[in-house]
Amino acid sequence: MGIEVVVEGLTKSFGKQKIWQDVSLTLPAGEVSVMLGPSGTGKTVFLKSIIGLLKPEKGRVLINGVDMVNSPEREIMETRKLFGLMFQDGALFGSMSLFDNIAFPLREHTRRTESEIRRIVMERIDIVGLLGAEGKLPGEISGGMRKRAGLARALVLDPQIILCDEPDSGLDPVRTAYLSQLLIDLNAQIDATMLIVTHNLDIAATVPDNMGMLFCRNLVTFGPREVLLTSDMPVVSQFLAGRREGPIGMSEEKDAATLAAEQTNGNGHAAPRTVVPQLEPSPGMPVRQAALRRRERVISMMGQLPEAARTAIMNSYTPTLDGGRR
Numbered sequence: 001m002g003i004e005v006v007v008e009g010l011t012k013s014f015g016k017q018k019i020w021q022d023v024s025l026t027l028p029a030g031e032v033s034v035m036l037g038p039s040g041t042g043k044t045v046f047l048k049s050i051i052g053l054l055k056p057e058k059g060r061v062l063i064n065g066v067d068m069v070n071s072p073e074r075e076i077m078e079t080r081k082l083f084g085l086m087f088q089d090g091a092l093f094g095s096m097s098l099f100d101n102i103a104f105p106l107r108e109h110t111r112r113t114e115s116e117i118r119r120i121v122m123e124r125i126d127i128v129g130l131l132g133a134e135g136k137l138p139g140e141i142s143g144g145m146r147k148r149a150g151l152a153r154a155l156v157l158d159p160q161i162i163l164c165d166e167p168d169s170g171l172d173p174v175r176t177a178y179l180s181q182l183l184i185d186l187n188a189q190i191d192a193t194m195l196i197v198t199h200n201l202d203i204a205a206t207v208p209d210n211m212g213m214l215f216c217r218n219l220v221t222f223g224p225r226e227v228l229l230t231s232d233m234p235v236v237s238q239f240l241a242g243r244r245e246g247p248i249g250m251s252e253e254k255d256a257a258t259l260a261a262e263q264t265n266g267n268g269h270a271a272p273r274t275v276v277p278q279l280e281p282s283p284g285m286p287v288r289q290a291a292l293r294r295r296e297r298v299i300s301m302m303g304q305l306p307e308a309a310r311t312a313i314m315n316s317y318t319p320t321l322d323g324g325r326r
């Protein structure tokens, strides 16, 4: 099972530019979480801080008792082996075949024999649906295939925590839908803790168990998906509706006068939103253990949740006609 990631009071600046401050959240073990936020709000910086590649000036990131901000570098390096990373561009070596790209972390970080490496790499290639393409160069395949190859490479060291930075960038809506399903199937198969940074509202609405949003140097919310998806916070509803009206401007924040004018004109109100069901694993996949754990966890915290989120959660857990639960 994946490992819980506890972020406490994290603050990061570059020189005088504060990126975000006092960010606290817990990524529950094995669950899928999504971080949303307008461009430039520091989502990638957040991922890099979790894995210890960037050093926030305040706060902690606790993974198995190791603080990825303040612990000795040796412990941080060791803990980093628990991670699988999928970057925006797939970050593949252009002169290597997909097989060699995916095998690279195993050859770099383990002493496995070539026959073991072959077995592991082919298994991961199968998981991401690239069997047959292993001999191709990255330049010979489509962007969507490169993404999946990047995901296969993130999986070879059996990660317990997977960080995906905009896995959908450059993909068409159909490929994005396949990728969403792949992420859920993957979670069912390996039960790793996953954090996905995306702008894609379809992924956001259908994939994660938990959702958060960064805006204006703060974590505006983080919790069960239904909380964000039913939130009436102006910044959240504007983002989810993809509207110009609201606090998010072209360069992140709008000035107060523009905002006031919009409200006077009645443009600031969002239509009520419905919460679409979360994706289930494909037929033949194992039951997603994280979904079972999450149900217990969320039900135990119902009293602390807003009413709209409670209703959405109750609706999602209503019994179906065949006696099961959605």
Ligand SMILES: Nc1ncnc2c1ncn2[C@@H]1O[C@H](COP(=O)(O)OP(=O)(O)OP(=O)(O)O)[C@@H](O)[C@H]1O
Binding pocket: 014, 019, 037, 038, 039, 040, 041, 042, 043, 044, 045, 046
């Ligand atoms: N190494 C760095 N040194 C200085 N500034 C940096 C560094 N890395 C990121 N930044 C700044 O931090 C801010 C947040 O960048 P980041 O890439 O995390 O945003 P983001 O939310 O992921 O954006 P997008 O959605 O457009 O990818 C930006 O202003 C960026 O210029």
